Amino acid sequence: MTAESGTAALSIEGLRLSIGGHDVLHGVDLSLEAGRVHGLAGESGSGKTMTGLAVLGLLPHGSRVSGRIAFGGRDLLGMPARELNQVRGAKIAMVFQDPATSLHPMLTVERQLTEHMGHHLGVGRKEARERAAGLLAKVRIPGPEEALKRYPHQFSGGMRQRIAIAVALACEPEVLIADEPTTALDVTVQAGILRLLRGLCDDLGLAVLLVTHDLGVMSAVADEVSVMKDGLVVETGPRGQVLREPRHPYTRSLLDALPVPPGENSP
């Protein structure tokens, strides 16, 4: 695969964050490109999730943040709340480990898919409904028309995560941040979601930030891999290089700690 280093869809530069006086991020640099999956690895507590939340401006109370998050020629940090709202959830969308985080239990799937379309895309009800059915088909929910009328609890865990992804795609985002999107799922279901994410990235030209602790998942879908430790990115590079010839001792220690030594299964 030729890594054309086009312009970044989103770039994080020197991102620092402290929450309640406790330093969480110490100057994170990350760059996402359209049509590419950038994997972010590292143990829990290393700052992966906070990096994603900072991009969306969803940081907890008492957060102090500095650095730059460049998107569409502007800095998201310090953008007025009203403008940031236009970007968040529309141009930049997020999917979480637990689909319940992004799905409302009392609203039909149709309602959740179409809710912000009028506002962000300027489409009418009928078109919104057609788009919603199209999105469900895109994430391969069987019987999309029928599924629109149902509620989240009427679907299995894997289907709910597909619906959460459809909701994230509803306003045609340019950037998708997926935080451990398959961690709670069975491997068989995970395989389908990974294929879906990869396909969406390729077909729609999405820039994807995939946060996962699972280096197998990383290896399957990421183009670039960054490894975080204690609030810093310690290594970034193409997937093959980071997973096969890690430069940083911490990356090596993560690979050495795997239950199945890498390469053991490969021919």
Added chain:
Amino acid sequence: MTVPLTGPLLSVEDLVVEHRTPGRPVVRAVAGASLHVAAGEVVGLVGESGCGKSTLARAVCGLHGAASGRILVGGHPVTPLGLRRRDPALTGVQMVFQDPYSSLNPRRRVGAQIADGLRTAGDTATEPADLLERVGLPRAFAGRYPHEFSGGQRQRVAIARALAARPSLLIGDEPISALDASAQAQVARLMRDLAVESGAGLLFISHDLSVVRLIADRIAVMYLGKVVETGPTAEVWADPKHPYTRALLAAIPSPDGAGVLPAELPGDVPDPADPPAGCRFHPRCPFVMDVCREREPDFGPAACWLHAPESSSTP
């Protein structure tokens, strides 16, 4: 342990467990499952969520009655709790649950909770701090409350409490899935080491196949209420027989940096209230044959018509 053992420590034979909810069809969550665990052996029970792993585990602990079939622990039949006080089969069974946050009492010091286990075993020589040490925690932590521990530490405390009762059979129902990735393999190894050291059997339930591979001597693969394949872990890994086992293993992405998307198993687990006729896996099986739709492959070690023993081969 006072029970002299002949045969396996745990025998689950043709177990059927049903969930009944008023106004809804009966869910046969365990539909004729068989499983054995020997003393000192670690058996990993794997399968997709909803396939009946927890229900089976809870039946072994006497928390669910069996509709039919048998559960023997140390040769004694297990009866559901409440039917008989202090079932002799159950005194030797301890369970560690998925959620270390809810399985410990938040209001009591962990030392006191471990002491309960020691009392169950009539152990007056061991101190709670000794057990904390065995699970890799400082002795002084006995005076702390559960909220003062991280998730991984709490699960260690839950394991210490379970071990205090000197179980002959330890059951872990997804004991690592709520933990950090970094803690998962460690806690799984710890459970294995401690169980094997004490001569107990361990039934380790997980949907994480790579961890099961790491610690289990044998694995049992469950699908829609049935154990469809059993065998020594290394053998099953190297040469999975049942198409479902093959699909499960093929779905694990390898961290080799090659960028290969894992194979997908199409379709969802069917509703256990309305299982498919014949082989339960047939609607999702890439090798389905006519016989599969009609007759249930009711044999082991791989319950699949492609692997029928001579005696039950297809007509």
